[in-house]
Every structure is written in C-alpha cells, then in structure tokens.
Amino acid sequence: MSVDMAVPQWLADKCNLWIARLSMEEWTIGMVLALAPNDDVTTRALAEQYPDLNYGRITMRVDVEDDEDWESCLVHELLHIKHSRIDATVQKAILPQLQSSAADMADVVYRAAVESYIYSMAWTLIRGYRATGTEGEQ
Numbered sequence: 438m439s440v441d442m443a444v445p446q447w448l449a450d451k452c453n454l455w456i457a458r459l460s461m462e463e464w465t466i467g468m469v470l471a472l473a474p475n476d477d478v479t480t481r482a483l484a485e486q487y488p489d490l491n492y493g494r495i496t497m498r499v500d501v502e503d504d505e506d507w508e509s510c511l512v513h514e515l516l517h518i519k520h521s522r523i524d525a526t527v528q529k530a531i532l533p534q535l536q537s538s539a540a541d542m543a544d545v546v547y548r549a550a551v552e553s554y555i556y557s558m559a560w561t562l563i564r565g566y567r568a569t570g571t572e573g574e575q
C-alpha cells in the first residue's frame with residue numbers, strides 16, 4: 438500500500454528556484470515524497486529520468502528538511518535529470534559499440550565519474566549562491 442504524501446510548498450518553491458537557476462525550464466519535473474526511496478531507508482532522494490520526454494521525477498524522503506544538506510540532495514537530483522541526455526547518449530550510442538565486458542567496465546567507470554561530478558557540482562552551486570548572498574533569488 439502506498440500513501441500519497443503532499444510535497445510541502447517550501448520544497449516545491451525551492452525546486453522551482455533551482456529549475457530556473459539550472460535553466461531547466463524545458464523540463465517537466467514531478468516530485469513525490471516516500472518513506473524509503475528505492476526501498477532503502479538510507480537513500481535521501483532519487484531521480485528518474487526520461488530525457489526523450491523532457492520529464493524527470495524526483496522522490497525525496499519524507500523527513501526532508503529546509504536545510505543545506507537536503508538542498509544539496511535536491512540540486513543533485515536535478516543535475517542527474519539535466520545530465521540524462523548525455524547519459525542516454527553514452528548508454529545508447531557508445532556502450533553498444535564495445536565488447537560486453539568492456540561495455541560493463543565502461544558503464545561502471547562512467548557512472549562513478551558522473552556521480553562524483555554531480556555531487557561536487559551540487560555543492561559548488563549551493564556554496565556559490567550562498568557566497569554571493571543570493572540564496573533566495575534566481
């Protein structure tokens with residue numbers, strides 16, 4: 438049984454703020470809350486990406502708070518969605534050209550590099566806006 442949990446207005450507002458900052462207006466972003474995203478209580482957020490549809494869906498854990506750590510999770514997931522066209526290109530155009538074992542290794546290496554990049558970029562953006570005193574502005 439699933440229970441619909443309303444996304445708080447402050448979280449929807451923060452998501453819209455970051456959609457504008459990341460120039461993602463062409464995307465439709467859905468958001469839901471869950472007790473355990475990905476059936477894992479340690480997962481704070483996740484993103485599903487549909488780059489061919491310009492659609493992304495973010496699931497935030499229900500105990501999300503209005504603080505910098507959680508904001509970094511939100512920005513992180515938005516960056517995954519924004520990056521999904523590049524991911525799809527790698528998955529559909531590059532990896533199939535490799536032998537199976539090489540494709541598996543390349544996929545693991547690519548995902549690790551992207552994850553590290555997105556983690557770093559989310560914090561860079563948050564700290565950049567904070568440093569310029571524009572946390573609440575677009």
Ligand SMILES: [Zn+2]
Binds near residue numbers: 517
């Ligand atoms: Zn990630």
